[in-house]
Amino acid sequence: MTDIVAQMPAVEVRGLSHTFGRGASGTEVMRNVSLSVRKGSFVSIVGPSGCGKSTLLNFVLGLDLPTAGTVLHEGKPVTATQGKMGLVPQDDRLMPWSTAFDNVALPLKIRNWEPARIRSAVRDVLHKVRLDGFESHYPHQLSGGMRKRLAIARTLVYESEVLLMDEPFGNIDAQTRMDLQRELLDLWELSRPTVIFITHDLTEAIALSDEIVVMSRRPSYCVARIEVPIERPRDPSRIQLADGFKECYAEVWSAMQRGMVTA
Numbered sequence: 496m497t498d499i500v501a502q503m504p505a506v507e508v509r510g511l512s513h514t515f516g517r518g519a520s521g522t523e524v525m526r527n528v529s530l531s532v533r534k535g536s537f538v539s540i541v542g543p544s545g546c547g548k549s550t551l552l553n554f555v556l557g558l559d560l561p562t563a564g565t566v567l568h569e570g571k572p573v574t575a576t577q578g579k580m581g582l583v584p585q586d587d588r589l590m591p592w593s594t595a596f597d598n599v600a601l602p603l604k605i606r607n608w609e610p611a612r613i614r615s616a617v618r619d620v621l622h623k624v625r626l627d628g629f630e631s632h633y634p635h636q637l638s639g640g641m642r643k644r645l646a647i648a649r650t651l652v653y654e655s656e657v658l659l660m661d662e663p664f665g666n667i668d669a670q671t672r673m674d675l676q677r678e679l680l681d682l683w684e685l686s687r688p689t690v691i692f693i694t695h696d697l698t699e700a701i702a703l704s705d706e707i708v709v710m711s712r713r714p715s716y717c718v719a720r721i722e723v724p725i726e727r728p729r730d731p732s733r734i735q736l737a738d739g740f741k742e743c744y745a746e747v748w749s750a751m752q753r754g755m756v757t758a
Contacts, residue, residue, distance in 0.1 A: 503570045504531035505657055505689035506555055511564030512714075513550060523714040524550055528564070530708055530717055535687040539700035541747065542710030542718075542754060548693045549585075552659045555691065556580050568657070578606075581655035583663045587646035589634040595621065596630040599649045606653065620652045623682060640671040644678065651682065660692045664699070676702055676731040684728070697747050701725070702734040707747055711754030719750035 511528040514521045524547040532538050540548050553559045554566050557576045566573040568580070589598050596617055603613045621627060624644040634642055643663060650658060664672045676699060683690060694700050700707050701723055709718045724739040734740060 503534075504567075505534040505536075505569065506532040506691065507567040507570075508551070508555070509565045509567070511551070511554065511561045511566065513547065513554075513561045513563075525561075526714040526716055528710075528715065528717055530720065532689055532691060533705075534689055536705045537683060537690045537692065537703055538706045538708060539692045539694055539704040540708045540710060541694060541697060541700055541751065542715060543712050543751075544695075546710045546713050546715035548710060549661050552582065552661055552691065552693065555657075556582055556659055579655060580657040580659060581650035581653070583646055583650050583658065583660045585662045585665055587634070587642045589642060589645060589649075591634050594631050594633055595626060595637070595645055598634070598645060599652050602649065602653050616652050620648045623651070623685070624648045624678065638671075639667045640675060643667065643675055647679070647682070654686075655688060657689045657691070660690060662693050662695065664694075672699075673731050679703065680727075680729065680731070697744055697751075698734065699731075700747070701740060701743050702729055702731040709747060709750040709754055715754075718754040719746075721746050721750065 508528055508530050512523075512526050514523045516522055528551070540551070542548055550559070554561050555568075555573065557566075557573045560574070590601070593601070599617045599620060600613050603616060608616070618630075621630060624647060626641065626644055626648065629637065629641065634645070637645065647663070664675050667675070680703060692700075692703060704723050707721045707723060709721065710716070711718050721743065723743055725734070725737045725743070729737070
């Protein structure tokens with residue numbers, strides 16, 4: 496049984512369709528979307544605004560249910576929020592009244608971990624995201640990049656098998672964004688969780704991913720799945736100089752253009 500589970504995709508979406516609202520006033524967001532994500536892989540999803548990328552993550556996490564189709568986690572249907580998955584949203588959603596330590600500790604307290612175990616886990620993950628010494632700081636005392644790292648730490652602390660990341664590096668300066676990309680890759684290499692990462696930045700998708708899924712305009716469908724041919728480890732600051740970058744970018748861009756044509 497263990498071998499069978501190991502061979503299953505971490506996440507599988509089968510024939511997923513969704514419409515917001517009912518009748519003539521309803522808006523069809525996605526139509527017959529199917530994809531599978533290998534365990535331990537880093538997959539980015541790109542597509543035009545409004546095509547349902549964030550909605551898809553909500554279905555994978557179990558926060559909402561689609562109009563039609565099925566989402567599977569390790570072969571089992573997702574019908575409720577998954578404890579083995581973690582979401583890093585567009586905004587950090589940190590609790591402004593709590594310290595960095597308490598923000599990270601919250602999901603562990605909800606899981607009724609012992610205090611000593613919580614202290615050890617929180618200190619370890621804060622070290623990994625380079626926030627040692629900031630345990631007692633409140634979110635407003637941290638820079639934008641530090642807040643992003645804190646949000647990632649909060650998801651990493653309970654050892655999520657699947658990380659869902661919804662444009663986590665938006666609205667920050669280019670240098671900080673590149674630093675966070677590099678740190679994310681370093682963290683991912685430590686334990687290789689499965690990552691599904693949403694971004695509008697094609698260069699970011701190529702720098703981070705094993706595979707890029709291109710979605711069409713609404714109602715969205717999967718236009719293409721493109722393997723990134725660039726060897727790891729990668730340096731996001733030099734990714735445009737890597738062998739295969741230009742060809743991969745052109746392939747993703749071409750698929751994006753095809754996806755803008757009405758189905």
